[in-house]
Amino acid sequence: MQYAESARDAAARWDITTPSRPGRLPGVGMAGFRDRRTDLVDLQVVPYPAVTVVVDFGDGLLVDDVSGRQQRGSAVLGLAPGSVRVHGRDIECLQMRLSPVVAHAVLGASLESGGAVVALEDLWGRDAGRTQEQLRAAASWEERFAIAEAALARRHAAGRAVDPEVGYAWRQMVASRGQVRIEQLAAEAGWSRKRLWARFRSQLGLTPKRAAQLVRFDHAAHRLAAGHSAASVAAEGGYVDQSHLHRDVMAFAGVTPTAVAAAPWLAVDDVAWAALGHASKT
Structure with missing residues (x-):
């Protein structure tokens, strides 16, 4: 299997926005992505030691995994998600990386490895729809980050902590x-x-x-x-x-x-996830 584009091309195609201040919830990172180009995005996901939540602000994002499951729009990728690819055009989305310790409380479930792609609605129910509406209506990325952080903090406080x-x-x-x-x-x-x-x-x-x-x-x-x-x-x-x-x-x-x-998926990490380092610690 070959990656569809070079790491240099992948880094150049994205406008990336990160929060201007550290978040209040340790073990959480956020970044906003907007595709500068109109051709098809086709990226192989490189596994990362965090649970990834993707909130799509368009209608073209498609995530599929090794089992053949496809998820259009907002999705949650579990730890070590196996062979997962991201496709789409004109993508604009918010990505959140959650330490698995945080994710257990925030998502209300542990996600199996080996190709787990789950709709956010399947985990958050109606709260997912309300949060996504607020994020789409936000006037800026900073407002989006604040809305997302509040939603995560609220669910973390109400969730069950790991041992x-x-x-x-x-x-x-x-x-x-x-x-x-x-x-x-x-x-x-x-x-x-x-x-x-x-x-x-x-x-x-x-x-x-x-x-x-x-x-x-x-x-x-x-x-x-x-x-x-x-x-x-x-x-x-x-x-x-x-x-x-x-x-x-x-x-x-x-x-x-x-x-x-040479993986394009890793080409943006130093920009998007610099504050997290290479693993979610909390």
Whole structure:
């Protein structure tokens, strides 16, 4: 599989707007996107250790996944969403990246990995429609960001938090860039490995091992995109060797490390998600 356009072309085609001040809810990032061109957008999504909520302000955005499921308009992409593509013309949308710890409370459910694309309405019901109407009627991106932040904060306050032990395990995974033993996390949390595995899986949608692999992959993908060699990325990223890196990248992104290095999806990250870094920490 090849990406439809170069990373340079992808970065050049988008007007990107980010909030002028840090958000009140840790573990949340937002960015507004407007397509400068009229030709078809066709992008392969590179998995990221966060749940992504996309609110479409037009009528041309289409997201499809490996299962054949298609979602037109506003959508939620779970962790490690597998082979997901974004299509459309004249796209204008708001993207929100939620730490899985935050997403559990905000969305009211954990999203399974491996191709999960869900309509926002399926998770928020009527509240999704009301929020989208307010966002579309807003006069500026700053107003949109404020409306979205208020909606997230309201649902977060009313939602159910993850277990403190699960939140701790996630933060340690991010801090170590995925290079941490699950047995160590369980011991530090005062739980058995089996209990941590079960609670983490039910609340965040991934097993602890898969989550750590995703965080490690994310760091590796951004190092590759920054121009570092696969050999050096493997050595510093905790991979056994370059072949191990190759297998992990193929498993998450469906393409080789060389293709990930040139992925258009990553070309905008330093602009759109600079405040988040390369993983949602909270």
